[in-house]
Amino acid sequence: MLDMTGVTSFYGSSPVLQNVxxxxxxxxxxxxxGRNGVGKTTLMRTIxxxxxxxxxxxxxxxxxxxxxxxxxxxxxGIAYVPQGRGIIGRFxxxxxxxxxxxxxxxxxxxxxxxxxxxxxxxxxxxxxxxxDLSGGQQQQLAIARALAANPSVLLLDEPTEGIQPNIVEQxxxxxxxxxxxxxxxxxxxxQNVRFVRRAxxxxxxxxxxxxxxxxxxxxxxxxxxxRHMTV
Amino acid sequence: xxxxxxxxxxxxxxxxVLLLVALGLAIIYGAMxxxxxxxxxxxxxxxxxxxxxxSTLGLSLLPCLxxxxxMVAAAGWAVERTVxxxxxxxPLDTILATWGVGIMLQQAVRLAAGADLRYxxxxxxxxxxxxxxxxxxxxxxxxxxAFAAALLGVTWFVVQRTEFGMKLxxxxxxxxxxxxxxxxxxxxxxxxxxxxxxxxxLAGALVAPIKSVAPDMGTNFVVDAxxxxxxxxxxxxxxxxxxxxxxxxxxxxxxxxxxxxLAKALVFxxxxxxxxxxxxxxxxxxxxx
Ligand SMILES: Nc1ncnc2c1ncn2[C@@H]1O[C@H](COP(=O)(O)OP(=O)(O)OP(=O)(O)O)[C@@H](O)[C@H]1O
Ligand SMILES: [Mg+2]
Numbered sequence: 001m002l003d004m005t006g007v008t009s010f011y012g013s014s015p016v017l018q019n020v021x022x023x024x025x026x027x028x029x030x031x032x033x034g035r036n037g038v039g040k041t042t043l044m045r046t047i048x049x050x051x052x053x054x055x056x057x058x059x060x061x062x063x064x065x066x067x068x069x070x071x072x073x074x075x076x077g078i079a080y081v082p083q084g085r086g087i088i089g090r091f092x093x094x095x096x097x098x099x100x101x102x103x104x105x106x107x108x109x110x111x112x113x114x115x116x117x118x119x120x121x122x123x124x125x126x127x128x129x130x131x132d133l134s135g136g137q138q139q140q141l142a143i144a145r146a147l148a149a150n151p152s153v154l155l156l157d158e159p160t161e162g163i164q165p166n167i168v169e170q171x172x173x174x175x176x177x178x179x180x181x182x183x184x185x186x187x188x189x190x191q192n193v194r195f196v197r198r199a200x201x202x203x204x205x206x207x208x209x210x211x212x213x214x215x216x217x218x219x220x221x222x223x224x225x226x227r228h229m230t231v
Numbered sequence: 232x233x234x235x236x237x238x239x240x241x242x243x244x245x246x247x248v249l250l251l252v253a254l255g256l257a258i259i260y261g262a263m264x265x266x267x268x269x270x271x272x273x274x275x276x277x278x279x280x281x282x283x284x285x286s287t288l289g290l291s292l293l294p295c296l297x298x299x300x301x302m303v304a305a306a307g308w309a310v311e312r313t314v315x316x317x318x319x320x321x322p323l324d325t326i327l328a329t330w331g332v333g334i335m336l337q338q339a340v341r342l343a344a345g346a347d348l349r350y351x352x353x354x355x356x357x358x359x360x361x362x363x364x365x366x367x368x369x370x371x372x373x374x375x376x377a378f379a380a381a382l383l384g385v386t387w388f389v390v391q392r393t394e395f396g397m398k399l400x401x402x403x404x405x406x407x408x409x410x411x412x413x414x415x416x417x418x419x420x421x422x423x424x425x426x427x428x429x430x431x432x433l434a435g436a437l438v439a440p441i442k443s444v445a446p447d448m449g450t451n452f453v454v455d456a457x458x459x460x461x462x463x464x465x466x467x468x469x470x471x472x473x474x475x476x477x478x479x480x481x482x483x484x485x486x487x488x489x490x491x492x493l494a495k496a497l498v499f500x501x502x503x504x505x506x507x508x509x510x511x512x513x514x515x516x517x518x519x520x
Contacts, residue, residue: 048411050407050410050411069410069415070407070410070411071410071411071412071413071414071415071416074410074411074412074413075413079411080411082408082411086405086407086408086411088400088401088404088405088408089404090400090404091400091401091404095397098397099397099401099409099412099414100412102394102398102412102413102414103412103413104413109394145412149412149413
């Protein structure tokens, strides 16, 4: 579904991500792990085409998208929930969600019913400003916006970071449901190893911008976690 | 009393043309942070386009307006595509480049149309005046005021109520996130630049019958329009409107009491004092981002 082969990605002239290859089969969840600053966010931004420059190949459904600009990648079915959530503060909840639908190639502009089902709070407060929401609500909104694009691949960058514990579990359940019940292919950046083991079939461990280990989640041993994730 | 009313009216019509110029400038600056020093030349192009259409095709002003909008918008689009878009991350270079573009446009028009002043006729049905509470108000000035108000309404509608406007607001607030939702920000910028230029062109068409048309006529407009944007505050449509009225009225008022030059100087002084104490302008957009 989504593949990278030998991708090196730059900010300015420094190669933050080096020679990264990965492959996410359709309907799978790939978790990306690693310490702070190893390049997890950069990996997501590289898939979206947001770094200054990238070499190597990025393919979606067998089609090379490396030369496509960011907005085309979105139209081709990749939706991104960034680490800072990227909510438009002066937009209402409705506008923030509808904005996601601009990526729909069929031109349909509507909030999908699934959004109301998963996030009743958003549905009941469509006219509140995005900037006035709590962190957890903004995270829900960012996921809702991504879903409005009717994507085939969802990129989630630390979706539970900085969120109250009682809401964390709710968001985790929604991520699992999006994958298992709604068939979304997901790339998930996540520090919580227990959740990685629960949600994903594949993992990719980054260290200093390179792939340190990858494979089936069953192979994600405590020893690996210890070696590449403890500070 | 009568003189006051007629002065007030002159102030309003000056203000309304100023509003059209400033509106384009403010939209372009607000959306992409580009200080477009060639903006006055788009006013000039609008005036010349009107003159050209009138002298070659014999079109009267009113049917010209739509064509002038399209012509100047196309010119703006071309400038954005060929120059401005390469400079989005370099504000200082944009200022210099647009200044250069402005000079080139001025010289090109001087070469093509000659340096003589050109005149555009007031359309016949609007050449008389209307009696308002005992004061004769030129109908053309009334028309300018109404037309500017209508364009303001159209602009508000485009920005706040259309899909294009929503894309524009999204790109303005978070360009990266906007492109991640499928918005082609380069295209949004080109069209916005074209729209702002088109508005300036319309302002040029509207003043053509009131003022003489000359290659360097844009310079004054761009200075005044900048003052409007600075006083009104960036990112506030209402601020742009209010400060156009304020500056138009102020200029007309002082000019009535003193003389034109002194009026300009006083208004300028007022703007400097205001910017000293309220650098964000009178009505800067507030709120969390
Ligand atoms: N816009 C940027 N310009 C230059 N360097 C950057 C930029 N963004 C990130 N970097 C650098 O790239 C490296 C990787 O950053 P990245 O944000 O991808 O890490 P991360 O794994 O997501 O970290 P965290 O767990 O803290 O989110 C860091 O050294 C960072 O300083
Ligand atoms: Mg990160």
